[in-house]
Amino acid sequence: MLRAAGIPVAVILAGGDGVKSDTLNALSSWLDPRGVDTNVFGTALLPDPKRPRFAPYFEALPAAGRIGLFCGSWYSPIVAGRLQGSISSKQLKFELERVVSFERMLADSGMLVLKFWLYLDEAAQRARLKALSENRQTRWKVSKDDWKRLETYDRYTPVLDEVTRASDAPHARWHVVDAADDRYRNLAVGKIALAAMREALERSPAAQRADPTPAVQPRQDRLANVDLSKRLSLESYERKLPRLQGELRELSRLAFEQERSAVLVFEGWDAAGKGGSIRRMTEALDARQFRVIPVAAPSDEERAHHYLWRFWRQVPRDGRITIFDRSWYGRVLVERVEGFATEAEWRRAYDEINEFELHLVSHGTALVKFWLHLTPEEQLRRFSEREVVPWKQHKLTPDDWRNRERWQYYLAAVNDMLAFTDRPPQAGWHVVPANDKRWARVAVIEAVCERLRASLGNAKRRAA
Helix, strand or coil: CHHHHCCCEEEEEEECCCCHHHHHHHHHHHCCHHHEEEEECCCCCCCCCCCCCCHHHHHCCCCCCCEEEEECCCCHHHHHHHHHCCCCHHHHHHHHHHHHHHHHHHHHCCCEEEEEEEECCHHHHHHHHHHHHHCCCCHHHCCHHHHHHHHCHHHHHHHHHHHHHHCCECCECEEEEECCCHHHHHHHHHHHHHHHHHHHHHCCCCCCCCCCCCCCCCCCCHHHHCCCCCCCCHHHHHHHHHHHHHHHHHHHHHHHHCCCCEEEEEEECCCCCHHHHHHHHHCCCCCCCEEEEECCCCCHHHHCCCCCHHHHCCCCCCCCEEEEECCHHHHHCHHHHCCCCCHHHHHHHHHHHHHHHHHHHHHCCEEEEEEEECCHHHHHHHHHHHHHCHHHHHHCCHHHHHHHHCHHHHHHHHHHHHHHHCECCCECEEEEECCCHHHHHHHHHHHHHHHHHHHHHHHHHHHC
16 A cells, blocks of 8 residues: 555664564565565764765665665764764764654655664673573574673663654654563564554645646745856867866865765756856866766656655765756755655755755765856847757757747756755855856856865865
């Protein structure tokens, strides 16, 4: 029934060593294995230290209609870091606020989040590890780390209690289950999960799609203040471009050596010159260091996940550069204007996007976002040129003409996007006048160089 309703479920198991795996196996045996994904995460502070910490967790989230079982989760590195002393009280509060926001985003998207703390007191934990170790068929379940954690039990339990209290929210409650008796524990977890799944199925159906062109007024008309008269002569362009490309190549080399990643986001009007700007930039980069991700309509697999899922999968490792030709901002642009997202969905997307980008910049990723802006008249001139020039005809599609007819709706959406997601200096928007392609290309590379210099400077200060 969950599969038919398209409801994803995430079941998180935390708590006593030696009981999480047994409960995981019990749940797995009760469920249809064709609809279950099992995920095991350890307690290392960073599951993949060369990517933002939430990347592997987001990638492991279940698709619509599937159940994800998590033995260890996004809580594991937080608890481990707190025990090791690498996370202070202030940092703990910040990390848990991010977790609460993360889980709220999942719940808002329709995911059922079930969290279980399988509780064992110290005596029961010691007895369980001893019994498992003495049985030749189960001793493999007990590791040296399990015994080490038992020796810090008096510290571990208060930390886990602190974490669960701070992250217990209506959209993702913690369920504390006495785990001393195997049959009671598994049955209790199963009953709670079953009741929650039934409740999820009984809720009202998804909201109706919003009007395809909602008339929402932007906070401010930022685009009206863009100076579109800026021009760059051919002579200046041919002098500036090679110099900037050389600087970009050197900065990208240093970023690779210092393991500083970068994410470059290109948004803008159709025919504004995104492709040309990207091409002039990549000419200066080592092809082994970067990837360009052209973003089109999501695939069936991508539609079955949260809309940010496909972008988390493309987050670069340290030292690499990922360039997005269109991006996650499609949720508040094309999906808003065309009615592919409900009004509730695209309105809450501003906060979800801000949180996503916070994960990137907190990891140390240099984030640069561009909106390439031009006039309707210049766009029409370029469309007309593409119609008659053979090697440009492939660039013009019926969607381009249809989008042009909705210019005013997109204009409102862009202004809202800039108002709600412009957070300089780490995640600010660069609105680039693009009536003149030469000016735009130089401005883009200048902005990327500036951000990379700042990122490398921050890295040196942290190292010092």
